[in-house]
Amino acid sequence: xxxxxxxxxxxxxxxxxxxxxxxxxxxxxGAVGRAIAPAGASMGTGEAADLRDGGTTFEGLDVVKAVAxxxxxxxxxxxxxxxxxxxxxxxxLIALDGTAQKKRLGGNAVIAVSMAVLHAAxxxxxxxxxxxxxxxxxxxxxxxxxxIFGGGAHAGRRVDVQDFLVMCPSARSFAEALDRTAxxxxxxxxxxxxxxRTQGVADEGGHWPAFATNEEGLDLLVQSIEKAGYTxxxxxxxxxxxAASDFGRNGRYRLGLEKRELDSDAMCxxxxxxxxxxxxxxxEDPLAEDDPEGFRKFTAAVGHRVQVVGDDLLVTDPDRVxxxxxxxxxxxxxxxxxxxxxxxxTLAALEAANAGKISAIVSARSGETEDTTIAHLAVGWxxxxxxxxxxxxxxxxxxxxxxxxxxxxxxxxxxxxxxxxLPVVRN
Ligand code: 2PG
Ligand code: MG
Numbered sequence: 001x002x003x004x005x006x007x008x009x010x011x012x013x014x015x016x017x018x019x020x021x022x023x024x025x026x027x028x029x030g031a032v033g034r035a036i037a038p039a040g041a042s043m044g045t046g047e048a049a050d051l052r053d054g055g056t057t058f059e060g061l062d063v064v065k066a067v068a069x070x071x072x073x074x075x076x077x078x079x080x081x082x083x084x085x086x087x088x089x090x091x092x093l094i095a096l097d098g099t100a101q102k103k104r105l106g107g108n109a110v111i112a113v114s115m116a117v118l119h120a121a122x123x124x125x126x127x128x129x130x131x132x133x134x135x136x137x138x139x140x141x142x143x144x145x146x147x148i149f150g151g152g153a154h155a156g157r158r159v160d161v162q163d164f165l166v167m168c169p170s171a172r173s174f175a176e177a178l179d180r181t182a183x184x185x186x187x188x189x190x191x192x193x194x195x196x197r198t199q200g201v202a203d204e205g206g207h208w209p210a211f212a213t214n215e216e217g218l219d220l221l222v223q224s225i226e227k228a229g230y231t232x233x234x235x236x237x238x239x240x241x242x243a244a245s246d247f248g249r250n251g252r253y254r255l256g257l258e259k260r261e262l263d264s265d266a267m268c269x270x271x272x273x274x275x276x277x278x279x280x281x282x283x284e285d286p287l288a289e290d291d292p293e294g295f296r297k298f299t300a301a302v303g304h305r306v307q308v309v310g311d312d313l314l315v316t317d318p319d320r321v322x323x324x325x326x327x328x329x330x331x332x333x334x335x336x337x338x339x340x341x342x343x344x345x346t347l348a349a350l351e352a353a354n355a356g357k358i359s360a361i362v363s364a365r366s367g368e369t370e371d372t373t374i375a376h377l378a379v380g381w382x383x384x385x386x387x388x389x390x391x392x393x394x395x396x397x398x399x400x401x402x403x404x405x406x407x408x409x410x411x412x413x414x415x416x417x418x419x420x421x422l423p424v425v426r427n
Contacts, residue, residue, distance in 0.1 A: 002083045002124045003028040007113060009070025011063055014039055014367040015395040016203060019063045023070050023112035025120040027083055033120025037108040038338055039367030041203065042153040042162060042243045044289050044312030046320070048341035051106025066106035074105060074113055083121040090114055090342035102341045114342040115373050129373070130406060133380025140417040141174045141407045142378045142386035143167060144400065145239050145282065145361060146181045148188050148224065149209055149217055150202020150390070152243045154366050158199065159211045160255050162243035164221050165387070166236050167281055169419045174407045177416075178391065178400060180228070180236055185391050188224035203366045204389030205396055213258055218278045233279025241284040242271070245312040248288035264294040268301065275302050281422070284309035284334060295329040305424050307332045307359060316340040318348040325356020331423040332359040335383060337374065350381055359423040361385035368395035372402040379406050379414065384421030 010022040018039065025033045039050060051069070053062040077096045081089055093114060097105045122132035130139070145165050152162030166184055168177035185207075192198045192209050197220075202208040211217045218238065225232045232238070244267070247254050253262045262270065264287060271286050283302075287294035289312040299308045310330040314320045316339040324330050333353040337346040353360040362378035364387065378386040386403065389396040407416070419426065 002031070002121060004078050004081050004083050004117070004120070007070060007075035007078050007116075009067035009109065009112070011067045012036060012369065014369050015393065016367045018061050018367060019058060020367070020369065021063050021066050021070065021106070021108045021112045023109075023116040025083065025113070025116040027120050027124050029124050031120050031124035033116040033118065033123055035112050035115030035119055035373055036369045036371040037112040038365035038369065038371070039108070040336075040338070041366045042246050042312070044245065044315040044339065046101070046289070046315040046317060047339045048102040048107030048110070050108040051103070063106070063108060066109040069105045069109045070113055074109060078113070078117070083117050083124065086118055086121065087344045089117050090344035093342060107338060107341045110341045111338040114344075115337065118343050119373070129376035130380035133376060134382070137382065139379050139382050139410065139414040140384060140420070141403065141410065141414050142362070142384055143169050143417050143421045144174060144177050144181070144403070145385060145387040146178075147202075147204050147206040147390040148185055148221060150204055150206035151208070151217070153246050154203035155200070155208040157256055158208060159214060159217055160247055160257050161214050161217060161240055162246070163204075163206070163241035163284075164217050165239040165241065166221070166225070167239050168236055169281070169422060170235055171416065171418070173416045174403055178404070180230060182391050183228035184224050184230070184236060187228040188220065191220060191224055191227060205393035206390040211257065214255070215274070218274060222278060237279050237281035239282035239284070240280060241311070242286050243312070244285050245288040245290075249290060251291060251294070253288070264291055265297070268294060268298045271298065272301055275306055280306060281424070281426070282307035282309060282332070285311045285313065289313045292324075292327070292329050295324075296327060299328055299330055303328070303331045305426070307423055309334050309361060311363075314349075316346055316349045318345065318352040321349050321352035322356055325353065325358045330358065332361060334387070335360050335362045336365060337377070338365060346377070347381065350383060359384060359421060361387050363387040364389060364396070364399060370395060370398045372398050375399045375402040375406065379403070379410070384417045
């Protein structure tokens with residue numbers, strides 16, 4: 001029995017300069033676990049709700065109450081519990097909160113504590129987190145999905161599509177996939193400068209360009225891949241996060257950049273054309289969270305050759321993942337621990353994806369910190385894919401670099417997932 005001796009909350013800062021919750025758990029054995037809650041900007045309505053203070057300080061986004069909940073109610077409820085029984089700890093957190101979306105204690109307070117307990121249990125067992133999670137089961141090093149251009153809610157809505165990313169499943173290793181991506185990132189930077197499109201940096205560190213159309217972003221990404229010396233659709237593929245819930249509702253999609261409105265079918269047709277024209281391997285949230293029928297039609301149209309990912313649609317909810325896999329709404333689930341609020345529920349969502357025979361991507365949020373827990377989840381749970389934002393900025397490189405360490409450490413024991421991570425067959 002690895003008893004929890006104390007739980008402490010701390011107010012720290014995220015990559016957007018906003019306060020967030022850190023939890024520190026100390027066991028009777030002296031083992032310590034620490035973790036920090038990330039924060040989304042383009043959020044699904046079904047997500048666990050962060051508790052923010054409101055008022056005028058930090059635009060209402062302070063977390064004094066959530067931190068106080070960690071120090072007060074949560075600490076009192078967890079003291080004396082067995083840290084190695086993560087499911088029981090998480091059940092206690094869920095029961096203590098008492099709401100469907102963890103609104104009372106705050107999803108930010110609950111996920112920070114849940115992750116900190118996990119770290120403490122691993123430390124107590126004398127194991128690195130990934131090994132504590134894998135429990136001897138097979139592991140793969142995930143395929144990274146890395147942002148080159150940022151848009152949508154992360155870049156002042158200058159372009160409708162939220163993320164233009166690249167994936168390199170044909171690389172021989174995670175390290176090689178990062179090498180290719182870095183070349184593309186810098187080729188894109190040079191191209192933007194040469195063509196006078198440089199604008200700024202998006203929330204996850206990607207370039208925030210001045211595009212006239214969404215297709216211009218795609219064209220520029222293809223050019224960047226070529227300029228970097230790679231073959232688009234072979235050595236480097238394109239992935240998109242449309243984040244369509246941000247501009248679509250009730251079957252209407254408002255493309256601000258092009259000043260036109262599309263219905264669900266027209267949205268699908270536009271993206272089918274993109275898939276035919278560009279080397280796109282993965283599309284996340286192509287339709288809005290309130291348009292499951294649109295998802296179904298889109299997956300039926302392109303799912304044999306493109307990974308269709310549910311983020312806002314699924315919000316890392318095991319029941320939603322099971323249902324979406326059964327109804328073939330998507331062929332991949334995005335897995336973000338703070339969307340559902342506990343480690344146990346996050347694992348259940350991943351297991352639901354496995355059971356439903358769809359792929360999975362462990363993902364960071366747009367508001368992040370130096371916390372590297374998700375890198376260990378991706379490897380220890382054998383998720384196959386990993387999405388963290390761009391290849392710049394410390395809160396992103398903390399995770400990429402941790403994965404490089406894990407790849408090196410697991411040489412000969414865990415292979416790079418490559419194409420095996422994808423729900424589509426390509427060569
Ligand atoms: C997403 C994430 C990360 P946010 O939509 O997948 O890119 O963004 O954390 O703002 O929800
Ligand atoms: Mg998304």
